[in-house]
Amino acid sequence: MIYLDNAATTRVSDAAVDAMVRTAKEDFYNPSATYKSGIEAKKALSLARKAIADTFGCAEKEIFFTSCATESNNWVLNCAMKSKKSNFIISAGEHASVYECAQAQKNKGYELRIAPLTSNGTVDTEKLLALIDENTALVSVIHASNETGVVNDIAAIARAVKSKNPKTLVHSDGVQAFLKCSNSVRTLGVDFYSVSGHKIGAPKGIGALFVSSKCNISPYIVGGGQENGMRSGTENTTGIAALSAAIADFKSTTSLQSIRQLSDEMEQLLLTVDGVQIVGADTARSGFITCFTVEGCKAEIIQTLCSDDGVIIGRGSACSSKRAGNRVLSEMKIPQSRIDGALRISYSGSNTSDEIKSAFEIIKNNINKMRGKRIG
Ligand code: PLP
Numbered sequence: 353m354i355y356l357d358n359a360a361t362t363r364v365s366d367a368a369v370d371a372m373v374r375t376a377k378e379d380f381y382n383p384s385a386t387y388k389s390g391i392e393a394k395k396a397l398s399l400a401r402k403a404i405a406d407t408f409g410c411a412e413k414e415i416f417f418t419s420c421a422t423e424s425n426n427w428v429l430n431c432a433m434k435s436k437k438s439n440f441i442i443s444a445g446e447h448a449s450v451y452e453c454a455q456a457q458k459n460k461g462y463e464l465r466i467a468p469l470t471s472n473g474t475v476d477t478e479k480l481l482a483l484i485d486e487n488t489a490l491v492s493v494i495h496a497s498n499e500t501g502v503v504n505d506i507a508a509i510a511r512a513v514k515s516k517n518p519k520t521l522v523h524s525d526g527v528q529a530f531l532k533c534s535n536s537v538r539t540l541g542v543d544f545y546s547v548s549g550h551k552i553g554a555p556k557g558i559g560a561l562f563v564s565s566k567c568n569i570s571p572y573i574v575g576g577g578q579e580n581g582m583r584s585g586t587e588n589t590t591g592i593a594a595l596s597a598a599i600a601d602f603k604s605t606t607s608l609q610s611i612r613q614l615s616d617e618m619e620q621l622l623l624t625v626d627g628v629q630i631v632g633a634d635t636a637r638s639g640f641i642t643c644f645t646v647e648g649c650k651a652e653i654i655q656t657l658c659s660d661d662g663v664i665i666g667r668g669s670a671c672s673s674k675r676a677g678n679r680v681l682s683e684m685k686i687p688q689s690r691i692d693g694a695l696r697i698s699y700s701g702s703n704t705s706d707e708i709k710s711a712f713e714i715i716k717n718n719i720n721k722m723r724g725k726r727i728g
Pocket residue numbers: 359360419420421422423447449494496497498525527528547548549550557558559669671
């Protein structure tokens with residue numbers, strides 16, 4: 353089987369599995385316990401926090417563990433609003449965990465403003481800036497799109513937002529950019545940055561949120577006061593230890609340059625097929641995601657045929673596959689006939705050039721098969 357849906361989730365790395373097993377069987381103590389084993393368990397949390405803080409270039413006390421990036425995003429959108437007069441802005445390219453949460457906040461009475469996308473998939477910064485006023489509490493813009501891999505220039509956006517209203521807080525969903533783009537939160541200039549473990553070789557169910565020490569945000573989940581009173585609930589020590597191991601493993605085994613070569617190779621091959629277009633081809637994109645459209649084909653049929661042939665590829669965001677259509681591609685004004693045939697290939701450090709060539713042959717054959725059926 354050739355697995356090319358790594359933006360949906362990744363195989364848990366061996367290093368992360370070892371860390372999970374060790375934490376589950378041996379270092380299983382409650383990190384809040386005051387006896388020696390509990391104190392040791394707490395040290396393991398500090399190591400993981402340091403691994404993320406080092407990646408983000410921030411202080412350890414600015415990192416909070418959550419259950420997933422959906423929780424991190426919900427935390428920010430639920431707790432960053434200052435008063436009922438506050439409005440907030442998201443880009444039209446957000447993942448459902450921001451987009452749907454924003455709709456829920458709107459239903460609670462906060463004014464939601466949505467900044468449109470340009471046709472290349474980045475947020476339209478000028479239009480976003482025009483939406484900011486003195487009551488804008490928060491701006492949330494995704495770093496790398498889960499649908500297209502298109503990368504927003506978060507540093508430039510945050511700078512422009514702050515120069516229009518220095519009090520506006522800036523959040524970025526960094527899930528698809530985590531370890532894949534520059535994650536220095538000081539360079540990005542964000543107040544909040546969300547990440548998830550299962551996109552980089554950690555198990556599902558562990559996420560984190562960077563909260564700048566300069567900004568005040570209330571806790572979203574309250575209770576026993578863990579995470580410095582900011583996120584209650586006994587820490588997921590197995591997940592956290594695995595996340596720390598996965599980060600180290602990813603950094604030592606995944607070459608961003610090699611991944612870019614794989615995606616370049618796949619895209620060059622795909623473009624030899626009639627009616628194929630790469631989405632966001634002319635803009636900065638993560639090398640980890642290729643979104644392409646096949647004119648006149650139904651993506652779900654190609655995806656199923658490829659899966660029957662042992663090649664797993666994605667079709668837009670797996671998290672929102674139950675919803676009809678593709679909101680982000682529609683926002684880019686891609687015609688429906690192309691959106692119907694939109695597929696997503698996403699890579700990991702364990703993919704090889706041979707896999708790319710074999711997967712391409714299978715994808716091409718299935719496109720031809722489908723077209724043949726249609727004509728015949
Ligand atoms: N944000 C983006 C950009 C994603 O791609 C995903 C998952 O696909 C999420 C948020 C949600 O992450 P989690 O599964 O950790 O809740």
